[in-house]
Amino acid sequence: MAKPILYSGTKNASSWAMRAWLALRAAGYEFDEVVVDIRRPQRFGNLARIGAFSPPASVPVLDTGSTVIFDSIAIMEFANDFCEGGLLPVDAEARARARSLVAWQHAGLSGICGRISFESSFYPQKRRLTNAEQRECGRLFACYEDCLDQSGGPFLFGPVSLADFMHAPSAIRLSRHKADTRQWPRTAEWMRALIAQPLVAEWLNEADQQPHIWFDDYLVPGAEAELAAAQA
Incomplete structure (x- = not known):
């Protein structure tokens, strides 16, 4: 078969x-x-x-x-x-919250830092996040931090779950653009753990070797000079 x-x-x-x-x-x-x-x-x-x-x-x-x-x-x-429920928390309320995080991403969370696409995670030179983009990150990071405070980590609900996998691309694109996580130390640790998770690392290893897909709206005023200076 x-x-x-x-x-x-x-x-x-x-x-x-x-x-x-x-x-x-x-x-x-x-x-x-x-x-x-x-x-x-x-x-x-x-x-x-x-x-x-x-x-x-x-x-x-x-x-x-x-x-x-x-x-x-x-x-x-x-x-x-x-896998008989192994990718969601056992506790009913925690399971519902994990599903809420999955649904939030699916419903449009990609709109946070909309110019920072998944594709731009793989650019050889990346621009800095704007102040407005960093503020957008804060709302998301505060949610992650609360989950991690409750679960104790290393992932959002303890063991790796659908919530982590659903948010992995967002964590990758924001982490690779050096989003400021100083106010959210658990979130910073979670991002590192998630990117190092063997399956995530396997996907990224292949993605990092592929030709870049460029988007014209990635840059913001001043970013061209910033990237040129970084390449010099």
């Missing part, structure tokens, strides 16, 4: 596929991975082909052989079910 297939995405661009991939791997679910190139302009034709069997025509998609599961949260919850 053929293995299930996870249709993933370009490693330094597909943060949503990363989340699903992490959960499945952590759950011990065996699958073959088909990486779909989602860079422009080929993304349009490639995702149209995904649409032939998955209504959203996006990645990630998990084809189990008997059903197709689309959307990162659905795949992550499937992974949690597969």
